[in-house]
Amino acid sequence: MDADPTTDREPAAAPADDPAAEATGRADESAAAASEGPEGLDVPEDWSDRTDDDPAAVAALREERASRRLRQTVRDMTISMLVVAGAVVVLVAPWNRTTSDTVTVVDPSPVITGARDAEPWPVLAPVGLPAAWRCTSARITVAGDGQDIVHLGYLTPTTTYVGLEQSATKELGFVEEMTVGGRQTGTAVIDGVTWQTYESSDGKHRAYVRLADGATYVVEGQSTWTDLTTFTKSLAAG
Secondary structure (H helix, E strand, O other), X not given: OOOOOOOOOOOOOOOOOOHHHHHHHHHHHHHHHHHHOHHHOXXXXXXXXXXXXXXXXXXXXXXXXXXHHHHHHHHHHHHHHHHHXXXXXXXXXXXXXOOOOOXXXXXXXXXXXXXXXXXXXXXXXXXXXXXXXXXXXXXXXXXXXXXXXXXEEEEOXXXXXXXXXXXXXXXXHHHHHHXXXXXXXXXXXXXXXXXXXXXXXXXXXXXXXXXXXXXXXXXXXXXXXXXXXXXXXXXXXX
């Protein structure tokens, strides 16, 4: 007997364009997408249960993610500001500052030696001044009548100025110029030697003046009379 043509046959596959099969596939894809959450958000395992027909849940998760991003941005900005502030503190901290002494100290010896070799009158120079007294200038210039003017300038321990001007010039304006227009106010005896005292009209500039051995000696400056006296006491001829 011939075999029944309806037996021992595999069931036929559903056509590719079967509407029912396509609907089932789309449902599976939607379920998978729902389990992943919207736009790659980190979501709990029960996401699909919580978001089924619940747009509010999706919006809440999106808002939470935006909030996390904002907090991260604020934290990064705070860390950056702290780093910059720390660098500024290091740069301007008192321990990072250095103080520099801008005073230029010179050796007056060459000028003193040269003047003593050249001049017929006694050239004075300080001897034994404390180290806090610093020589800042030493030079020889020429007066209008051709006579040399030997200049020595010093800073006192309190950084005020005292200068010594000495010359055999006969120019009448020499003393007035070196005392900054000062007028004689009296005399002072220093180590047995008499000096004339001069003071400017504003009282800021003071000077000792002495004529001896064919030369004029002027100790002047804006320092105190005590500093001028200390300097004058140290003067000696070589």
